[in-house]
Amino acid sequence: xxxxxxxxxxxxxxxxxxxxxxxxxxxxxxxxxxxxxxxxxxxxxxxxxxxxxxxxxxxxxxxxxxxxxxxxxxxxxxxxxxxxxxxxxxxxxxxxxxxxxxxxxxxxxxxxxxxxxxxxxxxxxxxxxxxxxxxxxxxxxxxxxxxxxxxxxxxxxxxxxxxxxxxxxxxxxxxxxxxxxxxxxxxxxxxxxxxxxxxxxxxxxxxxxxxxxxxxxxxxxxxxxxxxxxxxxxxxxxxxxxxxxxxxxxxxxxxxxxxxxxxxxxxxxxxxxx
Amino acid sequence: xxxxxxxxxxxxxxxxxxxxxxxxxxxxxxxxxxxxxxxxxxxxxxxxxxxxxxxxxxxxxxxxxxxxxxxxxxxxxxxxxxxxxxxxxxxxxxxxxxxxxxxxxxxxxxxxxxxxxxxxxxxxxxxxxxxxxxxxxxxxxxxxxxxxxxxxxxxxxxxxxxxxxxxxxxxxxxxxxxxxxxxxxxxxxxxxxxxxxxxxxxxxxxxxxxxxxxxxxxxxxxxxxxxxxxxxxxxxxxxxxxxxxxxxxxxxxxxxxxxxxxxxxxxxxxxxxxxxxxxxxxxxxxxxxxxxxxxxxxxxxxxxxxxxxxxxxxxxxxxxxxxxxxxxxxxxxxxxxxxxxxxxxxxxxxxxxxxxxxxxxxxxxxxxxxxxxxxxxxxxxxxxxxxxxxxxxxxxxxxxxxxxxxxxxxxxxxxxxxxx
Numbered sequence: 001x002x003x004x005x006x007x008x009x010x011x012x013x014x015x016x017x018x019x020x021x022x023x024x025x026x027x028x029x030x031x032x033x034x035x036x037x038x039x040x041x042x043x044x045x046x047x048x049x050x051x052x053x054x055x056x057x058x059x060x061x062x063x064x065x066x067x068x069x070x071x072x073x074x075x076x077x078x079x080x081x082x083x084x085x086x087x088x089x090x091x092x093x094x095x096x097x098x099x100x101x102x103x104x105x106x107x108x109x110x111x112x113x114x115x116x117x118x119x120x121x122x123x124x125x126x127x128x129x130x131x132x133x134x135x136x137x138x139x140x141x142x143x144x145x146x147x148x149x150x151x152x153x154x155x156x157x158x159x160x161x162x163x164x165x166x167x168x169x170x171x172x173x174x175x176x177x178x179x180x181x182x183x184x185x186x187x188x189x190x191x192x193x194x195x196x197x198x199x200x201x202x203x204x205x206x207x208x209x210x211x212x213x214x215x216x217x218x219x220x221x222x223x224x225x226x227x228x229x230x231x232x233x234x235x236x237x238x239x240x241x242x243x244x245x246x247x248x249x250x251x252x253x254x255x256x257x258x259x260x261x262x263x264x265x266x267x268x269x270x271x272x273x274x
Numbered sequence: 275x276x277x278x279x280x281x282x283x284x285x286x287x288x289x290x291x292x293x294x295x296x297x298x299x300x301x302x303x304x305x306x307x308x309x310x311x312x313x314x315x316x317x318x319x320x321x322x323x324x325x326x327x328x329x330x331x332x333x334x335x336x337x338x339x340x341x342x343x344x345x346x347x348x349x350x351x352x353x354x355x356x357x358x359x360x361x362x363x364x365x366x367x368x369x370x371x372x373x374x375x376x377x378x379x380x381x382x383x384x385x386x387x388x389x390x391x392x393x394x395x396x397x398x399x400x401x402x403x404x405x406x407x408x409x410x411x412x413x414x415x416x417x418x419x420x421x422x423x424x425x426x427x428x429x430x431x432x433x434x435x436x437x438x439x440x441x442x443x444x445x446x447x448x449x450x451x452x453x454x455x456x457x458x459x460x461x462x463x464x465x466x467x468x469x470x471x472x473x474x475x476x477x478x479x480x481x482x483x484x485x486x487x488x489x490x491x492x493x494x495x496x497x498x499x500x501x502x503x504x505x506x507x508x509x510x511x512x513x514x515x516x517x518x519x520x521x522x523x524x525x526x527x528x529x530x531x532x533x534x535x536x537x538x539x540x541x542x543x544x545x546x547x548x549x550x551x552x553x554x555x556x557x558x559x560x561x562x563x564x565x566x567x568x569x570x571x572x573x574x575x576x577x578x579x580x581x582x583x584x585x586x587x588x589x590x591x592x593x594x595x596x597x598x599x600x601x602x603x604x605x606x607x608x609x610x611x612x613x614x615x616x617x618x619x620x621x622x623x624x625x626x627x628x629x630x631x632x633x634x635x636x637x638x639x640x641x642x643x644x645x646x647x648x649x650x651x652x653x654x655x656x657x658x659x660x661x662x663x664x665x666x667x668x669x670x671x672x673x674x675x676x677x678x679x680x681x682x683x684x685x686x687x688x689x690x691x692x693x694x
Binding site: 068098099100118127128130131132133135138144261263269 | 313315347349353356383385387388390397398399401402424435437442492494499540542544545546547572574575580582625626627628629654656657658660691693694
């Protein structure tokens with residue numbers, strides 16, 4: 001099932017220049033006749049990526065609400081700092097505040113488009129920094145319905161694409177694009193992403209597990225614009241169809257361009273992160 | 275009159291409003307740059323020893339204790355300056371010596387672009403392996419707190435940390451030394467002879483005021499994390515010298531000076547973590563190499579579940595050998611506990627909302643009879659309570675091994691920690 005189409009460099013350049021020429025328009029005009037669904041899928045995804053470039057750095061507070069099948073809730077309180085990288089995946093520092101027994105535990109990640117991410121974990125009780133394997137992409141993040149992979153920054157090269165068609169609903173016109181992870185350690189065979197035609201924001205994602213059955217649906221709600229340019233969903237709801245459990249992320253205190261530097265993302269900053 | 279009072283009132287209101295605005299502005303300004311936070315935990319621990327004690331003064335099967343470890347944190351200057359105070363105290367119902375306290379941390383940190391300065395009492399961990407922390411050298415072991423040596427006493431230090439493109443360089447000045455804590459007469463998990471905590475001797479004439487030095491470089495290069503250091507100062511491991519006092523014998527602590535070179539290296543290759551630690555220690559009685567090395571392999575999402583199962587294997591080698599060896603010219607050398615030992619373990623993380631985890635470990639000496647077995651299971655209940663259940667079995671039939679003295683001290687421990 002896995003789509004393994006790899007574009008030769010020349011085709012990639014062609015498509016990206018095409019995407020650039022279309023940037024001035026509010027929506028992309030596609031012609032199924034002229035381009036393959038793979039090319040269109042890539043083009044849409046590039047546009048999603050391009051439109052969210054240049055935010056430089058951000059900090060935000062995340063409240064994670066885990067609900068099990070009986071409706072019981074538990075809460076995680078997390079702070080995330082991110083730094084955009086020009087030629088590589090983003091750097092991020094994640095600090096736990098709740099539950100209290102893991103307060104001060106911090107997670108440093110250097111995301112890469114072309115190879116495994118570099119990840120370190122800081123354990124405050126032992127004052128120990130541990131380099132951890134990033135191969136465990138599919139594992140749950142803090143017992144939630146989000147996996148580590150779901151938190152990794154979106155890079156165009158992490159997937160191959162296929163445009164499935166348009167879908168209108170909920171007052172939005174959306175492109176429907178299928179994404180196939182390049183990394184064989186991904187927990188998914190594919191994702192189907194709904195991207196709105198107006199702002200190129202991801203509205204919904206369906207995740208298919210390794211057996212290619214529908215595992216989870218993620219809905220992005222209440223998008224808010226920051227610095228007059230960058231859109232962030234204030235709420236993200238992940239529902240696991242196979243277990244009935246769900247996790248909601250509530251984002252707050254988004255601040256962009258706070259002046260974070262590379263030196264805010266190293267072993268030293270990991271040890272004193274709050 | 276009416277007008278005047280209205281005017282006055284309105285002026286008063288304006289002034290009040292201004293004042294309130296100014297105060298709230300001031301408050302919000304301080305709130306955004308300064309922070310104060312109190313967190314910590316209170317623990318209840320119950321130990322149960324399966325066998326009667328070996329020595330008459332020791333307590334019998336059960337032991338209850340309560341511990342508290344709050345953390346006070348102040349930060350200002352947008353978090354670039356901070357102060358942390360973390361005292362610790364344990365009250366043991368039956369063992370006076372285990373009722374003890376320590377300042378785990380009382381430190382000031384200043385952060386700048388490419389350097390960081392830390393001053394005060396602090397804890398530093400160096401190393402990568404799991405079963406023995408060979409390279410970890412800065413802090414003294416809190417030996418009464420636990421048998422595994424993972425609990426450490428706070429160390430006074432001045433530490434300048436320089437962040438370079440080629441790694442992080444840490445420079446340490448360590449004024450003053452902490453003596454190790456040892457079990458007392460009532461304590462379980464001790465040898466026959468008690469360690470004298472009063473008549474401690476030092477090689478250095480400065481005794482526990484010796485100014486120790488350390489410099490460490492650490493860096494990440496692709497899949498490799500590497501650290502290397504040199505330490506000069508008081509050896510954290512005392513030589514224990516049997517001494518006759520009246521009609522009873524006692525162990526006297528003597529602390530040598532040492533120079534130690536250390537190296538720790540981890541290669542993170544997919545599901546494999548390869549770990550290596552080595553030290554070279556030079557004192558006026560001996561000099562030796564020691565190494566701890568092994569791997570951790572993780573099956574992620576084992577058996578189609580969310581759980582991770584890690585397998586660990588480590589080997590310890592120490593040039594000093596097992597001690598008491600007639601071929602060993604330095605008859606003074608007590609040998610090493612882990613000189614030819616192998617450790618196996620498994621870490622099972624369910625990755626559930628309660629963070630349930632089980633760690634199992636087995637260690638055995640390949641030269642003589644001495645083995646340990648350990649299970650640690652932890653789980654969170656609700657949002658603030660964490661429970662741990664530990665089982666530790668200690669076995670030896672060989673009198674030269676320290677474990678021989680602990681062969682009756684197998685125990686189970688339940689601890690509940692409430693975090694705030």
